[in-house]
Amino acid sequence: MCSAKSSFSNQNQKNINNYHPWEPRTKLVAGVIFVFGTISLDNISLLSAALLFSVVFALCSGLNLRLLIKKLSILIPFLALMNIPLIFGAGFPLSMDRVEFAALISLRALTSMTFTLFVFINQPIEEMLEAMEHLKVPSVITTVIYLAYRYGFLFIKEIQINMTALKARLFTTRLNKYTLKTLGELAGGIFIKAIHHSEIVHQAMAARGFQGKIPVGKPEPIKKTDIIKTILPVLFMIFLIIIEQVVF
Template structure:
């Protein structure tokens, strides 16, 4: 749980985005996602502007397109669900590749898809340039309750520990000749999950007792007290402001086109 612990999404680098204070990056990501969420469905070109702004940030952070795209694939199951909206929505119908679909549903699906992809990509860029402990430190400086950030920190840290423990238990079972392939063979897996829960609970008690013995008062020690300066706050504000400008430009284009 020290400052050197990095999550799997983090990419070590020395870009300007990496060097920014975490509270500035978290605030920039929240502001950008807010503007994206508030973008109306009929301003399709605004989403293209948002994508360009986000791509520029990823480029500045020296993140490859392959890395960002592979991490953003988590949204694929959601995309499969969104693809059903044009077929189940009501309203006027239109043809796409010879198939009649709802026009309103098609617009809604496109809007939801754009917002979901932009939101996930923003999270990927933030996680790739900021370690978990730094993100939690930034949330603390943004006045998020300490108890919430402490719970999230321990959850993220010990989720990796428990995943590793489960993997070792699975390897031990396989080494002893157990290789389940059918649903009715899942009983040992359920027993292992129960044993893992009990062991995790006991480990949590031991860790908590050890931390109290070392003077833990509910807050983690701050090893990096550097805070965001004016320049970093200005750079952070530029991200949502550029997204807002793209939104206003798309709205102005639509208004002029209707005259």
């Protein structure tokens, strides 16, 4: 298996060893309700409270703080690219409406990302996909997610091999026509290979009787602790929504 997958698997296994067991169906339900509740909030103070709760809840449930910060840092450049034109688009003095809107977007994104990471990152992906199947999510969705997860590592490995080949030929990236042409041809070749590999995989799976649905086992019983863990974030989000409707 490729080095990218090995590195990810080692890190993921370390996270799995540290997580506090939580029945995945109830965990998914809590995550969906909390994320949709976060999106519905329009008050900065309440969104800040939701972000603080999601961070504390994730850490108390076994998610590593360093890993959480590392994953959230990926989101920061995208938020900056989106918010800087929004804040400064009207010139000076700054419009407080624009600043508040940018803050709302950032808080919603960070809170939703935090709880989503907590739901998926410290539990085996196979368990979460089985939970989606047990919750009657269409099989085509769970199958696509599972295959994308498995074969995405091969796609990453293909990119790494091609970039290594370019460096071996003393290729350096510059902002010129030659660089853009080379990278364009490289990207096209990678996608053509990906299509070819996907066809081979499809034929191999069809030859083994694959019917478009990944078999899953029986769901684990839901315990009282699972219900309590699910109720806590749901009740907190309902509380925030009621506060927004009544007070604000």
